[in-house]
Amino acid sequence: MQRKRLEDMNLLDDFLFNAVMTFPGIGERFCRLLLQVVLGREIGRLRVVAQRAFGGRDEGFRGARLDVLAEEELMDVLADPSVFDIEPDNNGDVVSLKDLPKRVRFYHAIIDSRCLKKGEGFGKLKRVFVIFVCSYDPFDRGRMVYTIRNMCEEIPEMEYDDGLRTVFLNTKGDGAGVPEELVALLHFLEDTREVNAVNDVLRELLEMVRVVKDDGKVTVAYMKSFEIEQMWINKGIEQGISQGISQGISQGIEQGRSEERANTLREKARADRLERELRKLRKLRRGRRDV
Numbered sequence: 001m002q003r004k005r006l007e008d009m010n011l012l013d014d015f016l017f018n019a020v021m022t023f024p025g026i027g028e029r030f031c032r033l034l035l036q037v038v039l040g041r042e043i044g045r046l047r048v049v050a051q052r053a054f055g056g057r058d059e060g061f062r063g064a065r066l067d068v069l070a071e072e073e074l075m076d077v078l079a080d081p082s083v084f085d086i087e088p089d090n091n092g093d094v095v096s097l098k099d100l101p102k103r104v105r106f107y108h109a110i111i112d113s114r115c116l117k118k119g120e121g122f123g124k125l126k127r128v129f130v131i132f133v134c135s136y137d138p139f140d141r142g143r144m145v146y147t148i149r150n151m152c153e154e155i156p157e158m159e160y161d162d163g164l165r166t167v168f169l170n171t172k173g174d175g176a177g178v179p180e181e182l183v184a185l186l187h188f189l190e191d192t193r194e195v196n197a198v199n200d201v202l203r204e205l206l207e208m209v210r211v212v213k214d215d216g217k218v219t220v221a222y223m224k225s226f227e228i229e230q231m232w233i234n235k236g237i238e239q240g241i242s243q244g245i246s247q248g249i250s251q252g253i254e255q256g257r258s259e260e261r262a263n264t265l266r267e268k269a270r271a272d273r274l275e276r277e278l279r280k281l282r283k284l285r286r287g288r289r290d291v
Contacts, residue, residue: 006222007213010192012088012135012171014067015225016209018050019218021068021086026208031070033201035084037185038131038167044081046070066107071126082127083111088189092136100138104130104148104166127163135190137170144173144186 009016021027027048035043048070067088072081085107107130115126132138139146148166152158171190175183181199188196188205197206212218 006219009213011189011209012090012133014088015222016192016212017088018067019221020209020212021048021070022050023208023212023215023218026211030205030208031068031084031086033205034086034185035070035131037181037201038169039129040179040182044072044074046084047073066110069111080127082129083115085111085128085130086133087131088133090135092134092138097138100132104132108164108166125163127165129165129167131167131169133169133171133186133189135171137172138168142174144170144175144178144183146170 004013006016011017011020021031023030027050028046031046031048032043035046048068050068051065066085068084068086070084070086072083074081087107108128111128111130112125115128116122116124137143146168148168150160150162150164152160169182169186171186173186181201184196184198184202188198188202192206192209194206197203
């Protein structure tokens with residue numbers, strides 16, 4: 001199975017993105033610089049967790065795995081801290097595009113459900129940003145940035161701030177009306193090479209990426225992730241073969257039964273035909289005797 005080498009990876013590759021975001025001494029600053037460019041404002045210190053899995057309410061309900069979850073830590077008690085879910089996404093197939101808005105809705109719900117402790121008022125809910133960095137255009141409108149928020153249909157200008165924001169970033173958009181820093185960042189995320197590190201922030205991010213790629217523990221983790229992925233693929237193949245054999249046996253048995261039923265029906269029809277012929281012959285003989 002062919003797999004991209006770690007040194008050839010870009011930041012839109014899940015493994016590298018998560019590895020950089022959680023790397024000791026690097027991840028928090030990397031995440032903060034990225035968010036500041038995306039949102040165009042200062043971001044407080046962050047507590048960053050990668051590949052955060054949330055289980056369903058019980059075994060019968062679906063959970064979710066968030067790629068990078070960052071929670072803002074503000075010293076000012078009057079400030080409005082935020083939670084950021086950042087999702088690099090290369091999967092632009094038709095089914096995924098159709099389900100994307102509801103997928104985002106589910107992520108918002110999962111995050112919100114963990115933001116309040118028992119007895120806390122709803123005013124304690126944090127602002128939640130779900131940010132998708134896409135290597136495709138999620139809405140096929142050519143834009144580089146799509147910002148989604150709830151509003152009142154009847155009075156669009158009326159303020160209705162529930163603290164929820166969704167931002168879709170399209171690395172292949174035309175960049176019209178988008179700050180130069182964000183355009184450069186998106187190109188850099190898609191193609192993480194020195195030639196695309198065109199400003200001080202991106203050069204700092206590139207240096208962080210180099211440190212992570214050169215780290216032996218990250219290399220080992222990548223090799224292990226490949227082995228685990230291959231193990232699950234092999235297991236899926238084995239299950240598929242097993243299911244195929246089982247299905248083939250079942251189909252063979254059913255086919256045999258069908259053929260047996262068909263043979264039985266043919267034999268019954270033949271017997272019925274012989275019985276009718278025999279009755280005709282008996283009737284004919286009785287007629288001759290009567291004469």
